[in-house]
Amino acid sequence: MIPSATIYNPQSAKTLIDEVIERSNQNIYACYQCRRCASGCTVGEETGITPDVLIRLIITGNREEALDNALVWQCVSCYTCGTRCPNNIQSGRVTETLKKMSREEDVIPLNPNIAYFHDAFVQGCTRWGRVNEMEFMGYYELKNIGKHLVNFQFKKAYDEIVLQVRLGASMFKQKRLHLKLHTSRGRKEVKQFYKMALKKKATLKNDKKSGIGFRLD
Ligand code: SF4
Ligand code: SF4
Incomplete structure (x- = not known):
């Protein structure tokens, strides 16, 4: 422990x-x-x-x-x-x-890439109702490669680009990479849920500030 x-x-x-x-x-x-x-x-x-x-x-x-x-x-x-x-x-x-x-x-985890991955997933799901590989990996890699660049780790950034291009090409060949953006049928509902969650979060924050206690449903 x-x-x-x-x-x-x-x-x-x-x-x-x-x-x-x-x-x-x-x-x-x-x-x-x-x-x-x-x-x-x-x-x-x-x-x-x-x-x-x-x-x-x-x-x-x-x-x-x-x-x-x-x-x-x-x-x-x-x-x-x-x-x-x-x-x-x-x-x-x-x-x-x-x-x-x-x-x-804004707590930065030991490995910030996990947080980038999480953000990319949430962003894609709330926008399209599902994950689209191109958008998902684009968002993730933008942050990942950006991190290397701001730290002047140009070799790491280059290696990551090469790795991702190779991976993308291999996935595309095996029809595992879709260039077209797909949406889910329940996209509107997912957006609504997300909005409701954000609203609830804001209410919780205000309650916390004003000292109102929380309730177990
Ligand atoms: S009561 Fe449940 S959560 Fe708590 S230690 Fe036991 S198994 Fe884990
Ligand atoms: S849900 Fe998470 S915390 Fe629970 S057993 Fe699986 S990995 Fe561990």
């Missing part, structure tokens, strides 16, 4: 717990740290942090570490943790929530 998970900060704990519960709809108060989720976590060994520890970080009010750790960014949403939890806590929903909160608070 990482050490700060044992430091209890009552002031930030209430705010953090309520926000995570409201946004993830998971009753993390029910967690009694049995660690059954930890034994099944697909990426726990690699990230060095398991779902039980993440929940403990939230409950103890360690906001900084709850938003900035490898599990939040590397969780693959397999939901194994949720199927093992005796209290039906879907930690995958918790990691997803923390990831969004982390982006909103």
Whole structure:
């Protein structure tokens, strides 16, 4: 367990717990740290942090570490943790929530490429209702290559361009790359959901500022 998970900060704990519960709809108060989720976590060994520890970080009010750790960014949403939890806590929903909160608070993950990937996915899905490979990779690579250029890593930028051009050509040959933009039938609904989520987020922010508590549905 990482050490700060044992430091209890009552002031930030209430705010953090309520926000995570409201946004993830998971009753993390029910967690009694049995660690059954930890034994099944697909990426726990690699990230060095398991779902039980993440929940403990939230409950103890360690906001900084709850938003900035490898599990939040590397969780693959397999939901194994949720199927093992005796209290039906879907930690995958918790990691997803923390990831969004982390982006909103401009926390830069250890590997910023994961954040670029996330942003490219959300941007494509909310605009077209689905991911389009060309737009998705274009957005991602713009940020990735841009990062190399601002750091004067021209060789890395060049290598990345060559790699992506080769990959794109190979995918195109195998008909795995579509040049035309596709939309989904439920595109309008996806946009509406996204707008609703943004509205809810703004309300939550205002409630937080005015000190109004959150509610578990
Ligand atoms: S399995 Fe459920 S109750 Fe047990 S530690 Fe994980 S989240 Fe908490
Ligand atoms: S959903 Fe995420 S946290 Fe849960 S077991 Fe899978 S990788 Fe681990």
